[in-house]
Amino acid sequence: MAKKTKRGNNEGTITRRKDGRWEARISFGRDAAGKVKRMTLYGKTRQDVANKLTKTLHDKQHGTFIAPQKLTLGDWLAIWLHDYKRPSIRSHTYDSYETIVRLHLNHSLSRMVLKDLRPEHVQRYYNEKVRQGLDASTIGQHHKVLSGALKQAEKNQLVLRNICRLMESPRQTRKEMRTLTIEQVMI
Numbered sequence: 029m030a031k032k033t034k035r036g037n038n039e040g041t042i043t044r045r046k047d048g049r050w051e052a053r054i055s056f057g058r059d060a061a062g063k064v065k066r067m068t069l070y071g072k073t074r075q076d077v078a079n080k081l082t083k084t085l086h087d088k089q090h091g092t093f094i095a096p097q098k099l100t101l102g103d104w105l106a107i108w109l110h111d112y113k114r115p116s117i118r119s120h121t122y123d124s125y126e127t128i129v130r131l132h133l134n135h136s137l138s139r140m141v142l143k144d145l146r147p148e149h150v151q152r153y154y155n156e157k158v159r160q161g162l163d164a165s166t167i168g169q170h171h172k173v174l175s176g177a178l179k180q181a182e183k184n185q186l187v188l189r190n191i192c193r194l195m196e197s198p199r200q201t202r203k204e205m206r207t208l209t210i211e212q213v214m215i
Contacts, residue, residue, distance in 0.1 A: 040081045042074060050074050052081040056088060099186060101145055102138025105129045108177040128173045132157070142181060147191045150174065154198055164200040171197035 040054035052069040069084065071077035109129060114122055136153050137145070157167050175192035182190045 040085065042077055042081065044074070050077040052077045054081065054084060054088075099142045100138060101140045101142050102134050104142050104181055104186065105133060105138070105177050108180055112180050113176075124169070125173050128170055132170055133174060143187055145178075145187070145191060147194050150191060151195060158198060164198040168197040168200075 040052050042050060042052045044050055050071050050073060052071075053066055054069070055064050055066050067084070069077055069080040071080060106129075109122070109126055113125060117125070133153075136156065137149065140149060154167055154171070157170065158164075171192060175190060178187060178190040178192050181187045
């Protein structure tokens with residue numbers, strides 16, 4: 029009779045639950061207190077769970093795994109402003125960043141889970157600001173603030189990528205320059 033092989037550490041486990049569903053568990057590190065952090069994946073069949081586990085292990089091995097969290101964009105913007113920007117920029121710049129976050133970004137995007145933010149959400153935000161009559165240069169400042177926050181989130185491995193790099197802020201329309209006529213100059 030063949031011996032059952034046991035999975036090694038950090039390879040995950042697959043079990044059947046009492047309700048008939050299948051679950052896989054994988055550990056992905058330790059928190060600040062030293063407690064092991066685990067992730068549970070669910071599926072209707074064993075194959076579903078095995079596929080999810082394989083994908084998660086692949087992402088973990090290649091450094092593209094993002095730990096599950098419920099951090100919202102609004103919470104992250106507050107952390108980013110206070111911990112990362114306040115010590116490194118002038119107070120006037122900080123005030124303008126804080127105003128953009130408080131008056132604009134928080135009203136539209138703050139409830140979005142950070143890792144679930146998609147380019148279409150940001151594009152919808154830009155389009156709404158254009159409809160509200162904001163100038164393209166102002167929306168460009170919003171883009172700069174959001175991109176900076178997502179760049180830091182990417183460094184901290186809270187998001188897989190900075191989605192603002194995938195899009196462009198609205199272009200400014202150049203106004204035609206009007207020159208004075210000779211009669212207007214002579215007056």
